[in-house]
Amino acid sequence: MSNSLSTEQIQHFEKQGYLYPLDALTTGQAADCLAKLEEMETELKTDPQKYLKIKAHLAAPWIVDLACNPAILDAVESLIGPDILLFGSSLFAKREQDDRFVSWHQDSAYYGLDPHQEITAWLALTDATPDNGCLNVLPGSHRGQDFDHDETYDPKNLLSRGQTIRGLKEEDAVEMALRAGQFSLHHERTVHGSRGNHTDQRRVGIAFFYMPAHVVSTLGRRSAMLVRGEDRHGHWDSDPVPQRVLDEQCMAYLRQIWESYQNPEVTKQAAKHA
Numbered sequence: 639m640s641n642s643l644s645t646e647q648i649q650h651f652e653k654q655g656y657l658y659p660l661d662a663l664t665t666g667q668a669a670d671c672l673a674k675l676e677e678m679e680t681e682l683k684t685d686p687q688k689y690l691k692i693k694a695h696l697a698a699p700w701i702v703d704l705a706c707n708p709a710i711l712d713a714v715e716s717l718i719g720p721d722i723l724l725f726g727s728s729l730f731a732k733r734e735q736d737d738r739f740v741s742w743h744q745d746s747a748y749y750g751l752d753p754h755q756e757i758t759a760w761l762a763l764t765d766a767t768p769d770n771g772c773l774n775v776l777p778g779s780h781r782g783q784d785f786d787h788d789e790t791y792d793p794k795n796l797l798s799r800g801q802t803i804r805g806l807k808e809e810d811a812v813e814m815a816l817r818a819g820q821f822s823l824h825h826e827r828t829v830h831g832s833r834g835n836h837t838d839q840r841r842v843g844i845a846f847f848y849m850p851a852h853v854v855s856t857l858g859r860r861s862a863m864l865v866r867g868e869d870r871h872g873h874w875d876s877d878p879v880p881q882r883v884l885d886e887q888c889m890a891y892l893r894q895i896w897e898s899y900q901n902p903e904v905t906k907q908a909a910k911h912a
């Protein structure tokens with residue numbers, strides 16, 4: 639067992655549904671990762687935001703290494719135990735002076751997991767601040783209701799369907815500012831979102847989605863990656879492992895997963911099982 643969180647931190651997460659800031663990388667290591675991402679952007683000739691969704695770790699071995707970062711896994715293990723599957727990962731990259739945002743939402747409405755024990759580690763590759771649109775959470779919301787989501791398909795929304803919870807008390811939000819190399823944790827039922835970037839620097843983070851191996855998929859057989867411990871349950875197939883940056887086979891699989899996630903039918907099924 640490698641638990642790194644204190645009893646107070648665990649209690650805070652259980653009560654509030656989030657925890658930050660925690661250290662994973664030095665600022666130099668975070669800058670190296672950003673440089674690797676920028677190389678991928680050049681190769682893809684497009685905003686990687688469009689591709690590196692749901693299973694961004696399939697795009698490069700260095701993203702798998704980040705998902706297996708011991709500081710992140712030790713913190714996650716403190717909360718969900720030693721047998722950890724990586725359900726997915728998504729890049730959230732805002733450009734300089736970028737008014738794209740992430741609307742308030744609960745991941746649990748879309749992930750199709752039972753029980754709701756997924757935890758997201760959001761790793762900052764640049765500083766994330768209130769001015770550049772850091773991640774915001776509504777404390778304690780993971781213990782409240784399952785909200786309805788209005789699917790707006792707003793092109794300025796970084797979420798694929800612009801899924802939005804209306805009518806929240808936003809003044810209660812906590813802005814989780816991080817320096818590059820730090821991460822935050824939030825529960826899949828915690829309501830969260832982020833505003834636009836009103837600075838001249840990019841705001842880039844990768845969200846890693848972890849769950850204990852006993853969690854089942856309510857959307858049929860899917861795949862995940864064992865990142866620590868053992869899978870004694872066999873509820874999930876294994877993700878392919880990228881052998882190189884933009885590994886062709888893995889990218890084809892990633893595109894297929896991303897298309898099925900964007901299918902509105904999938905949401906209906908997830909909601910039915912929530």
Ligand SMILES: O=C(O)CCC(=O)C(=O)O
Nearest residue numbers: 730740758760773832845
């Ligand atoms: O990076 C953002 O602004 C939003 C991230 C998010 O929605 C998530 O990590 O689940």
